[in-house]
Amino acid sequence: MSWSIAQVARMSGVTARTLRHYDDIGLLKPDHVGANGYRYYEEAQLLRLQQILVLRELGLGLADIATAIDSEPDLIAALRRQHARLIGERDRLARVARTVARTIADLEGRPEVAVRINRPENLFEGFDSSQYDDEARERWPEDFERAQRTRESMTDADVERWQREATAAMIRMAEFMAAGTPVDDPAVLDETHQHWLSICHWWTPNRTAYTCLGRMYVDDERFKANYTKIAEGLAEYQAAAMAAYAEARLSD
């Protein structure tokens, strides 16, 4: 069984151009080329492509991928180098981001608000969400059912991932707050949109409900405490952002 370039492209999600490029640089040669010049790929090439795509996801360059994939022992070394590069680059971006935030504050003549941000890996670690079950079942019976089913469909790893992402989102929001970004700034609206989507994972709040949810983050001490663990005033900022988002993008 052999596949044409477009078929492989559809199966793997890369473009035909990319496959030709990989052929050009010798990273992934087709199994054979027809008399008409067409490239034909076999399963072996698909497997190799999979490896390539995994390593590409990890940020390796195509040259590194080629050497790593063709000489297995180098792979771990290459990944370690890449890991070091990644965290170095991440820290550089973090520093630059802070400088940009300070510069914005300067330009606006705003006093430098030194917001202290804590960055836990996973704020919800060991968090027992069932403590809210009775209350939620009572207040929103239908939504509770849906949410319950969603929760049941998640593995531990899914939960872990979701918690990490939620924590990271809270931290990003704290950074917008620290940078003095108004809650109706497009960037904050986008970030809040992500938050709305993550809520939609469980239920779909309309304008009123979403605004209300934001208020709850402030009014309910348990929620507020979680936000405050990241940064002082974050619950209020988050609530304001949600209100602004609901106003701008949600309908009743």
Add this chain to the structure above:
Amino acid sequence: MSWSIAQVARMSGVTARTLRHYDDIGLLKPDHVGANGYRYYEEAQLLRLQQILVLRELGLGLADIATAIDSEPDLIAALRRQHARLIGERDRLARVARTVARTIADLEGRPEVAVRINRPENLFEGFDSSQYDDEARERWPEDFERAQRTRESMTDADVERWQREATAAMIRMAEFMAAGTPVDDPAVLDETHQHWLSICHWWTPNRTAYTCLGRMYVDDERFKANYTKIAEGLAEYQAAAMAAYAEARLSD
């Protein structure tokens, strides 16, 4: 007073090639061009160049710089966009780095050691280093004098910056630990070299002294507690890294 391209290059730290490039794309035109084709710059151009370099430091593209610099009101908007891009990119790199770490663990068949890492902005905030003064004066009288003078020469902002960087370095080290990187891996040696340099800011430990300092991070409860705030086992890892570095790169 006009300056030639090489003079401007020396004054500003960019290359002449870069200045020609900025001329080509219209970002920074010389004040005038001589009959011989030479570019001559005046103070106005130097000021503009300074602005360009600041914005370039902040990660803006040259096109963005051009529009931002020529229409002041756009500047803050451009910076806000850039800030959002930066933290988005930073988070993406953080996610990829975690995946790489997991992949390495997989490939090595190592059990997934879930190290929890805390990432405070500044671990030493409100830290009173003078609590160690008496002890240090007693144990290393000469070095203490030098360190004291160094400390006096630093402004509050310097201290703040140093503390942030020290915290970030501890977090990076925790990540190497979480990734299972051996302490004698080149990346860890490099990171430890940075630590050694930061220590050299105050005094210059030789092989024995540096190894000893590492042991103190583990043995002295107060030091160890600080490392443990970032991650469990970090003090031991840091000490081992310092011993490996001393062994490999320092002499007695």
Add this chain to the structure above:
DNA sequence: GCTTGACCTTGACGTTACGGAAGCTTCTAC
């Protein structure tokens, strides 16, 4: 047998922000 449209090919240019080199002209100092 012809047309149509989907699919394939190679080749070349554009992207970012310059680095580097070739080949030539100009300035400056001795």
Add this chain to the structure above:
DNA sequence: GTAGAAGCTTCCGTAACGTCAAGGTCAAGC
């Protein structure tokens, strides 16, 4: 007068493709 430093333009290269352009191939329907 000449050497060497400095200047100029022009072109190629970078990473990983995207995006035409111009043309050949294939399968299906009429």
